[in-house]
Amino acid sequence: MLYPLFFKPIPKQRLWGGRKLMGFLNKPFHGNEIGESWELSAVSGDESVVSAGPLQGKQLNELIELYKADLVGKSVYERFGNDFPVLIKYIDAQKDLSVQLHPHDHLAKERHNSFGKNEMWYIMDADPGAQLIAGFSKDTDQNEYQQYLQNGQIEDLLHYETVKRGDTFFIRTGTVHAIGAGILLAEIQQTSDVTYRIFDWNRTDKDGNTRELHTELALDAIDFTKRDNHKVVYTTDTNQRNLMVDSPYFKTEIIVVDGEMNIQSVQLDSFVVLMAVQGDSQISVDGTTYAFPFGSTILLPACLTGFTIKSNQSEVLMVTM
Numbered sequence: 420m421l422y423p424l425f426f427k428p429i430p431k432q433r434l435w436g437g438r439k440l441m442g443f444l445n446k447p448f449h450g451n452e453i454g455e456s457w458e459l460s461a462v463s464g465d466e467s468v469v470s471a472g473p474l475q476g477k478q479l480n481e482l483i484e485l486y487k488a489d490l491v492g493k494s495v496y497e498r499f500g501n502d503f504p505v506l507i508k509y510i511d512a513q514k515d516l517s518v519q520l521h522p523h524d525h526l527a528k529e530r531h532n533s534f535g536k537n538e539m540w541y542i543m544d545a546d547p548g549a550q551l552i553a554g555f556s557k558d559t560d561q562n563e564y565q566q567y568l569q570n571g572q573i574e575d576l577l578h579y580e581t582v583k584r585g586d587t588f589f590i591r592t593g594t595v596h597a598i599g600a601g602i603l604l605a606e607i608q609q610t611s612d613v614t615y616r617i618f619d620w621n622r623t624d625k626d627g628n629t630r631e632l633h634t635e636l637a638l639d640a641i642d643f644t645k646r647d648n649h650k651v652v653y654t655t656d657t658n659q660r661n662l663m664v665d666s667p668y669f670k671t672e673i674i675v676v677d678g679e680m681n682i683q684s685v686q687l688d689s690f691v692v693l694m695a696v697q698g699d700s701q702i703s704v705d706g707t708t709y710a711f712p713f714g715s716t717i718l719l720p721a722c723l724t725g726f727t728i729k730s731n732q733s734e735v736l737m738v739t740m
Contacts, residue, residue: 421489421720423704424474424482426467428509428716431455434624437513439603443544444509444714455510458716459692461503462612479503479718492689492721495740504534504740505669507692507716508606509543512598517630518552518577518618521611522640523592530636531613535592537668538608539651541736542586543696546601553649554578554594560643568634573618580650587651589664593642594649605694607738609668615640660737672737676700676730682737683725689739691719691726698733702726711735 428446436454440446446456459479460467466478474482483503488496495504521527521536528534540551556578559567567576577595580588582602590596595617598604615637619630653663655673658680664671673696674680684691693702693716700711704719704726711717711728719726728735 421486421722422472422474422707423702423709423723423726424472424718424720425470425709425715426459426479426718427470429457429460429465429467431457434622435512435514435516435600437511439511439513439544440509443511443603445712446509446714452513453511454513455508457506457508458694459503459505459507459718461610462506486720486722489722490690490720492687492740494688495690495721502610504610505692505738506608506610506612507694507738508608509714510598510602510604510606512600512602515600515620516598517616517620518573518595518597519614519616520595520637520641521592521614526640527611527613533613534609534611536609536611536613537592537666538590538606539664539669539671540588540590540598541605541663541673541696542582542584542602543605544584544603545582545586548581549601550579550581550599551588551602552577552595552597552599553580553588553590554596555643555645558643558645561638561641564641564643565638568617578645585655587653587663588649589651589666590649591642593640594646595641605696605736607664607669607671607692607736655734663736670739674728674735674737676728676733676735678729680728681725682728684719684721685724687739688721690721692738693717693719693728694736694738696734696736698730700728700730700733700735702728
């Protein structure tokens with residue numbers, strides 16, 4: 420029988436990573452430059468593994484094949500089959516990430532046999548003055564973009580946002596973007612690891628080598644239009660489901676819990692992913708209570724009829740399809 424599932428987080432070393440995932444989110448990782456914690460992944464070679472209960476040791480992919488719609492929901496299974504549609508992460512940027520973008524579904528399928536990568540960022544912590552990049556500062560085109568790139572002036576064409584805890588961004592495919600130094604965030608994205616890197620701050624490794632850029636691949640994937648809809652406006656009413664992002668790729672709500680919040684999930688026809696982005700909580704399902712500490716992630720199978728979140732004061736992201 421299916422039950423609420425915790426998975427072993429997968430650490431990803433990145434040259435821009437730090438130690439906040441261990442120190443701030445209490446992840447059981449070792450070493451420096453840990454940039455990402457993959458909380459829930461069906462990416463080939465990086466499949467999440469159940470950490471507790473009767474299904475301990477089973478991979479997410481195995482569970483979908485075994486339980487199908489009971490795990491992910493009837494409509495989700497009809498649409499995606501055995502492919503889990505989202506990738507859930509926590510990201511610690513001690514240094515600036517490269518300026519990059521992701522191709523849309525059609526291009527990603529054609530070139531990489533992959534989904535595209537629309538993604539959402541929820542800022543959990545930010546150093547004073549920390550910034551991220553989302554899109555261009557003005558409308559441009561391929562020719563002008565290439566001139567800025569060739570002249571080493573691409574930074575002048577980018578749109579910068581100073582951020583604080585709670586700020587949320589929906590980064591659509593084709594949008595040039597970068598997470599800046601000093602930002603810790605939760606990321607919800609389509610299941611894809613396809614990234615086109617266009618600028619890396621002229622960084623070199625210890626041997627003097629630069630990282631690969633994908634200049635040509637990126638050209639027909641870039642959205643050159645200046646858009647003002649990257650930042651998400653949302654409410655934070657207590658003990659309510661507050662909508663943040665409602666897209667064809669995933670839906671994310673935030674729940675500010677003070678006391679108890681009961682959610683009937685049976686009518687959603689979808690799995691539910693919960694991310695503890697502020698404070699500690701407890702999750703109760705069918706008479707069993709599970710600790711849900713800050714920085715953790717839980718997958719609630721679609722066959723569960725409902726659940727209760729209990730906390731004195733916490734914030735939880737709820738992701739469905």
